[in-house]
Amino acid sequence: MNFLHCLSIVMLILTSQVVSASDWKYGGMTKSGNDTDIVFYDNSSIIRTSTVTRFWIKSISLKKLNAYSAQKSRRSQLIDASATKIAQGYIPAFLGLKSVRAASKSDIEFKDRVATVILWEVIANNHDIKMSSRFCFEINCDQKMIRAVEGDLFDNQGNVKPKQGPMNQEWGFIAPDTTSAWWSELVCLPK
Structure with a gap:
């Protein structure tokens, strides 16, 4: 019994380290029909070489983010974590991009966006939110x-959907004022 107890503690420690290994930051949103997905990039996964920057993104449906934040059992933890970041003066890097910042009509609108995006980032960093x-x-x-190297789509239960064929891994040009252009500003080192 003692061995099983030690093993479960080791597993808990290993699992908690994996959960906290990512640092998901807001990276925009996408629309597909009536669905809106909020996109996050993993700041801790950015790898830079002399020519290429590699990073992971994940998307979470806006409906799932809203449902997650509405759960009474989570509300206090989410508010506390968000309020701490706001009190520290944290502004998500995406909202600091010149073109994105210019889209806010007023300081109040910008502060509302900051609070919303911080809440989304807090949720995205919870291991039990389904992407x-x-x-x-x-x-x-x-x-x-830019090019996609690999990826997966998930069903509503969080299971990987079967692939519909090989992924197109060809390079494509980054168009201005697109999510890819903003990602480029976020992950590429300034020259």
Whole structure:
């Protein structure tokens, strides 16, 4: 019995380290029909070489984020974690991008966006929120090109959907004022 107790403690420690290994930051949103997905990039997974920057993104449906934040059992923890970040003056990097910041009509609107995005980031960093997709991207920062390296889509229960064929891993140019352009600003080192 003592061995099983020690084993369960070791498993708990290993699991908690994996859970806290990611640092999901807001990276925009996508719409598909009536569905809106909020996209996050893993700040801790960014790997830079001399020519390419690699990072992971995940998307979570706005409906799931709203349902998660509405759960009474989670509300206090989410509010506390969000309030701490706001009190520390944290502003998500995405909202600090010049083109994104310019879209806010007033300081009040900007502060509301900051509070909402911080709440989303807090939720995204919880291991039990179900994601819609997860992809690894590479950006050639000098050439302003992007490609998906690998990825998965998930069903509503969080299970990986079967792949519909091989992923297109070809490089494509990054168009201005797109989510890919904003990701480029977030993950590429300034020149």
